[in-house]
Amino acid sequence: xxxxxNLHTSYRSEASIFPTWTQKNLAFIGIVILVLLPFHxxxxxxxxxxxxxxxxxxxxxxxxxxIFAIAALGLNILTGxxxxxxxxxxxxxxxxxxxxxxLGGDPGNQTWGHGLPIWxxxxxxxxxxxxxxxxxxxxxxxxxGLYLAIITVGLVFIGIHLSRLFPEIAGPAEVGRxxxxxxxxxxxxxxxxxxxxxxxxxxxxxxxxxxxxxxFCLALLGLFVLVAKNLHRTRTGRAxxxxxxxxxxxxxxxxPEVKYKLIAFALxxxxxxxxGALFATFVGRLPPESWDLILSVEFIAILLVGGAGTxxxxxxxTFFVVxxxxxxxxxxxxxxxxxxxxxxWAGFWDIFVATxxxxxxxxxxxxVAPGFPVPVAALDTILYGALVIIFxxxxxxxxxxxxxxxxxxxxxxxxxx
Amino acid sequence: MNALFVHAGQLIxxxxxxxxxxxxxxxxxxxxxxxRGLSQGSIYALIxxxxxxxxxxxxxxxxxxxxxALVGTYFLSVVLINWEIPGKWLGGNQYVVWFxxxxxxxxxxxxxxxxxxxxxIRPMIGxxxxxxxxxxxxxxxxxxxxxxxAIGVNNRSLAIPWGRDGFRxxxxxIYWSWIFTILATVVAFVAIYLFFRTRTGIAMRAVALDQEAxxxxxxxxxxxxxxxxxxxxxxxxxxxxxxxMSPIGPGTATAATAALAFRALPxxxxxxxxxxxxxxxxxxxxxxxxxxxxxxxxxxxxTLGVGYQLIVPYLIMIIVLVVRPYGLFGTPEVRxx
Numbered sequence: 001x002x003x004x005x006n007l008h009t010s011y012r013s014e015a016s017i018f019p020t021w022t023q024k025n026l027a028f029i030g031i032v033i034l035v036l037l038p039f040h041x042x043x044x045x046x047x048x049x050x051x052x053x054x055x056x057x058x059x060x061x062x063x064x065x066x067i068f069a070i071a072a073l074g075l076n077i078l079t080g081x082x083x084x085x086x087x088x089x090x091x092x093x094x095x096x097x098x099x100x101x102x103l104g105g106d107p108g109n110q111t112w113g114h115g116l117p118i119w120x121x122x123x124x125x126x127x128x129x130x131x132x133x134x135x136x137x138x139x140x141x142x143x144x145g146l147y148l149a150i151i152t153v154g155l156v157f158i159g160i161h162l163s164r165l166f167p168e169i170a171g172p173a174e175v176g177r178x179x180x181x182x183x184x185x186x187x188x189x190x191x192x193x194x195x196x197x198x199x200x201x202x203x204x205x206x207x208x209x210x211x212x213x214x215x216f217c218l219a220l221l222g223l224f225v226l227v228a229k230n231l232h233r234t235r236t237g238r239a240x241x242x243x244x245x246x247x248x249x250x251x252x253x254x255x256p257e258v259k260y261k262l263i264a265f266a267l268x269x270x271x272x273x274x275x276g277a278l279f280a281t282f283v284g285r286l287p288p289e290s291w292d293l294i295l296s297v298e299f300i301a302i303l304l305v306g307g308a309g310t311x312x313x314x315x316x317x318t319f320f321v322v323x324x325x326x327x328x329x330x331x332x333x334x335x336x337x338x339x340x341x342x343x344x345w346a347g348f349w350d351i352f353v354a355t356x357x358x359x360x361x362x363x364x365x366x367x368v369a370p371g372f373p374v375p376v377a378a379l380d381t382i383l384y385g386a387l388v389i390i391f392x393x394x395x396x397x398x399x400x401x402x403x404x405x406x407x408x409x410x411x412x413x414x415x416x417x
Numbered sequence: 418m419n420a421l422f423v424h425a426g427q428l429i430x431x432x433x434x435x436x437x438x439x440x441x442x443x444x445x446x447x448x449x450x451x452x453r454g455l456s457q458g459s460i461y462a463l464i465x466x467x468x469x470x471x472x473x474x475x476x477x478x479x480x481x482x483x484x485x486a487l488v489g490t491y492f493l494s495v496v497l498i499n500w501e502i503p504g505k506w507l508g509g510n511q512y513v514v515w516f517x518x519x520x521x522x523x524x525x526x527x528x529x530x531x532x533x534x535x536x537x538i539r540p541m542i543g544x545x546x547x548x549x550x551x552x553x554x555x556x557x558x559x560x561x562x563x564x565x566x567a568i569g570v571n572n573r574s575l576a577i578p579w580g581r582d583g584f585r586x587x588x589x590x591i592y593w594s595w596i597f598t599i600l601a602t603v604v605a606f607v608a609i610y611l612f613f614r615t616r617t618g619i620a621m622r623a624v625a626l627d628q629e630a631x632x633x634x635x636x637x638x639x640x641x642x643x644x645x646x647x648x649x650x651x652x653x654x655x656x657x658x659x660x661x662m663s664p665i666g667p668g669t670a671t672a673a674t675a676a677l678a679f680r681a682l683p684x685x686x687x688x689x690x691x692x693x694x695x696x697x698x699x700x701x702x703x704x705x706x707x708x709x710x711x712x713x714x715x716x717x718x719x720t721l722g723v724g725y726q727l728i729v730p731y732l733i734m735i736i737v738l739v740v741r742p743y744g745l746f747g748t749p750e751v752r753x754x
Contacts, residue, residue, distance in 0.1 A: 085547050139735060143742045146478045146550055146690065150682050151738055154731035157679075165722040248752050293679065297554050304551060378562045385558030392552045393540055 074271025083244030088152030094291030096273025129273025307400025458704025483678030489654030530650030689747020
């Protein structure tokens with residue numbers, strides 16, 4: 001019975017991080033690939049289909065996925081593990097981002113900032129978001145289910161209004177402010193000791209700037225994955241799961257509901273705050289309106305597409321949802337190329353793409369403004385809304401559920417019954 | 418930047434600018450604020466009623482209400498301007514033409530609601546309520562984008578016959594659009610009140626009470642679902658049409674409509690998710706307080722921030738929810754282990 005999932009012969013194996021041999025190895029391969037991703041490796045680049053990213057546009061997208069994964073893990077604690085549906089995740093990300101800007105940003109004419117080093121502003125962002133989460137939580141604990149989802153919608157709108165109230169922190173509306181840079185220094189010295197965003201040498205490696213940012217975010221993500229995974233295995237995690245499954249029953253069994261909901265809110269906000277700060281510094285300048293409802297919905301979509309309640313599912317979902325628009329863009333570009341070309345399939349692709357004015361076709365790569373034919377950016381939104389619908393209709397457990405199905409199929413192969 | 422973030426900006430860019438504040442002083446301002454608040458509240462009440470109907474039948478919140486309203490206003494614009502159905506057979510009276518066009522557009526919206534219900538909501542019966550709520554969020558993204566792209570860059574006219582005309586009452590200008598909005602709301606609520614006394618309406622109330630028991634009594638639960646979604650879509654579109662002309666709006670179909678439902682959420686919550694009376698009271702209270710805050714706190718705009726009146730509903734909502742977790746008129750859920 002070696003390598004069978006869900007067959008545990010000891011408590012130790014049941015509580016281990018990787019309960020099966022397959023998961024352990026897949027995780028190992030995943031980590032190796034993720035670490036090697038930003039490098040140009042001569043041997044690997046020879047292989048067909050396998051191209052590591054190097055210093056390209058894709059690496060920025062992957063870095064964004066890593067950053068979003070941290071926030072998604074946070075929402076997973078609140079929504080996936082504790083069962084409290086929150087649409088206010090963007091608000092907490094924004095809170096973290098502006099805490100980092102206040103602590104670590106450069107003081108300007110119109111903006112506040114203290115220029116503190118990263119080891120202060122990054123945890124500071126998380127702690128500020130967590131504290132705000134603790135302030136909000138008592139109100140949120142009173143309500144449950146859809147009422148909670150709606151109350152957190154209000155939070156997002158209030159957050160955007162607060163950013164208008166304090167342009168010294170958030171910068172002017174629709175413009176935003178500069179965020180601190182990713183570099184390590186002990187205190188406010190002029191020269192940074194280690195920079196995570198400029199190209200240069202690390203030990204004996206010559207690494208590009210985006211690769212450094214990538215590796216830094218990867219390391220942070222690793223840390224947060226460990227925290228989130230271990231949370232599942234502790235008393236707190238079990239209490240949260242009990243509250244998710246039936247809060248009244250949990251309370252009767254002696255799980256203090258309010259206390260653990262507060263913990264879930266604070267933890268989830270901490271993750272969101274750190275992720276928001278990272279994302280803001282990664283983009284460099286963000287209008288306060290970026291922290292809006294659509295961002296929150298994106299995280300709900302990540303959880304659902306990946307599979308709520310599981311770490312692996314959350315990570316898969318993040319990569320899927322964040323990189324999907326870029327794939328869609330490339331695909332639309334490729335379709336336009338095909339339609340304009342002389343291949344046998346040109347006519348087929350022309351059905352989907354509008355190449356000239358008055359052409360029948362649904363998608364247009366040349367267009368940016370809303371209108372028909374639909375620009376690619378709008379197509380992304382449609383696609384991701386459709387994905388949420390399709391996954392909920394046909395695969396409620398998400399990508400993780402697909403994995404379980406595949407696993408269960410091979411478990412008995414070739415004897416399916 | 419990522420394409421998703423271009424879109425993240427889009428919703429906010431489409432939130433309507435804060436309404437202009439009422440001028441004048443004393444009684445004149447008070448009358449204007451009252452009427453305008455009532456009409457704003459009526460808009461919220463209409464949309465809230467749509468939410469409540471869907472919630473009563475399916476026990477879930479339809480977050481796509483605003484997007485359906487957006488598509489519906491596009492329908493109205495197409496019916497009135499492009500197709501001129503049934504206007505071209507009805508002769509010259511612009512009021513007859515407009516109201517018949519509205520009826521056609523509402524019928525199309527009902528059809529849209531029915532299709533959505535059949536394709537997406539019906540297969541989800543028995544799934545967790547959270548999943549159904551999130552599926553409507555996905556639907557919202559799809560419909561909002563499609564609607565925005567259908568309307569295009571330039572807003573489409575809704576050819577409102579009374580435009581920006583109004584009359585004077587005690588010195589204050591009262592616009593016909595406000596009167597239309599208030600009347601439409603009264604008609605809608607009376608219709609729903611009467612409907613709940615018909616055979617089908619009683620069936621709907623039974624389904625709201627207990628799905629399995631009503632199924633055992635021979636009520637077609639699926640048909641009740643479809644009815645609720647159709648009515649919800651029509652109410653959302655009616656609310657959006659009223660909003661497009663209120664207070665003295667341009668009367669166009671804009672992408673901003675999609676955000677309307679999120680602004681009406683406080684009204685729904687204040688009244689309670691499952692109470693028709695609550696939708697009316699919540700809508701009027703929220704609309705009144707929004708407009709009153711906009712008019713009477715205008716001199717403090719510098720301290721409160723531009724557009725502060727749009728936040729007032731959310732603050733009221735959160736305070737009410739903390740005191741009464743199921744709204745003013747909502748039924749508390751009895752939870753068993």
